[in-house]
Amino acid sequence: MAKTLYLMRHGETLFNQLKRIQGACDSPLTAQGIADAKRVRQYFASQRLIFDHAYCSTQERAVDTLELVTSQPYERLKGLKEWNFGVFEGQSEVLNPTIRPGQAGYGDFFVQYQGESGQQVQARMVKTLTTLMRQPDHQQVLAVSHAGACFMFLNQWLTPAEIAEQQIVLNNCAILKFTYADDQFTFAGSHNVEVN
Template sequence: MAKTLYMMRHGETLFNRLKKIQGACDSPLTPKGIADAQRVGAYFQAQGITFDHAYSSTQERASDTLELVTKQPYERLKGIKEWNFGVFEGESEVLNPKPDPVRRSHGDFFCQYGGESDLQVQDRVVKTLTAVMARPDHHQVLVVSHGGASFMFLRQWLSMDEIERQGIVLHNCAVIKYQYDAGRFTFEKIINLAATDKN
């Protein structure tokens, strides 16, 4: 029997606003990030969408976002933390490398600087969420994670060509809806409710 996973990216943070690399390091939600998370919570309520379980990464920006979306109890999971960018943490985003032409991501670049590879991130997120959704009482689940972690999870189930064809972009507070059955996730749709930033 198919189950449903709603995987959400956290709200905008100070480092997002300042265009700083933010993986293992953390920064607080901005007023926009708070408002956008509340908007997602209002959407779920208006649509009658409820969750039997909720999870966030262990990072504050994710748990703060979840607490703005729902008041229900939740558990924090290390397995859905953001990509660790090593010594690049907190530095300007202009220092990010160009995508690996084969893997079409940062590939192994950050490993030499104390960080993770794209495939290491993907593996831990896939294993963590598969274990979560395999639990017998988990039928409709909310997870709040991060841009890089969520994107690598998506790439396990959709090719990069298909992601680009569908125009899937993981803005802050974006929610991806998946169906889960027998160890596999199927992309259903993306919900982008964040207010357009005119600044």
């Protein structure tokens, strides 16, 4: 029987609002980020979703989001952290390299600036989430992570063309649903909270 993973992006932060690069660095949730996380909690309740385990990255914005979404116990995992953008951390998003159509993320651009490559981010996300879902008591799992990390995980299972065709957008508090069986994740849909 297939298991289910709900992979969620954290709520809006101050750096998201200011359009600053935020990977290894952190900033607090905004009022909008808090409100959106609370809407996700209501959405999960309306869908009667009960998670047997919950996880988040070790970064404050993911921890705070998860605590607003559920009151159940959870574990923080470094493997769910955001892409490290090296010396670009905290700088304006206009400095990000352009992603060409059909390209999956930023490739290894940030490695030369003491950051991670997309492949490194993808490998740790796949390893972390596969390790979790292999556990026999993990049937329905919630994991809160970050846009770049979630995007690279999604790119392991869908091509950039499939992502564009399905119009998958990773807004703050976006939820990606996957089924899991035999060390394979299958994308099963996405949900974005309504933004006022």
